[in-house]
Amino acid sequence: MTTPERVARSYIAASNRNDQQAMVDLFHDDAEWIPISPIEPRRGKPAIAERYLNEVKAMNAPIIEDVYVADSQRCVVEFVVAHPERGHVPIVDVFDVDHEGRITRLAVYRR
Incomplete structure (x- = not known):
């Protein structure tokens, strides 16, 4: 398993535990997070932490059907969020990870 895949799996596991602090801890200090518009x-990291701990935590939903594709610098995860109001929502996360195993960029897309 590559480092980016290990980091992405840790992130998804933390999300399923509703542990936003563990998710934030995976980011590099100068990371970029690009969520779904709007x-x-x-x-x-401080701006990402503020958003995760104050807003993302409240709308967290279980991630199911996750599939990982990775190389030495990036991991793409296709998954479904089992949202209580919207049903199953397909998402793609693209994790860029540095040599120390920190997320430098996380871009989120709707499938």
């Missing part, structure tokens, strides 16, 4: 992108 949510504005964030740069830097």
Whole structure:
């Protein structure tokens, strides 16, 4: 398993535990987070933490049917969110990970 895949799996596992602090801890200090529009992108771990801990936590839903494709620098995860109001929502996360195993960029897309 590549480092990016290990990091992505840790992130998904933390999300399923509703542990946003563990998710934030995976980011590099100067990381970029690009969520689904209309949510504005964030740069830097403090800005990402603020968003995750104050807003993402409240709308967290279980991730199911996750599939990982990775190389030495990036992992793409296709998954479904089992949202209580919207049903099954297909998502793709693209994790860029540095040599220390920190997320430098996370882009989120609807499938």
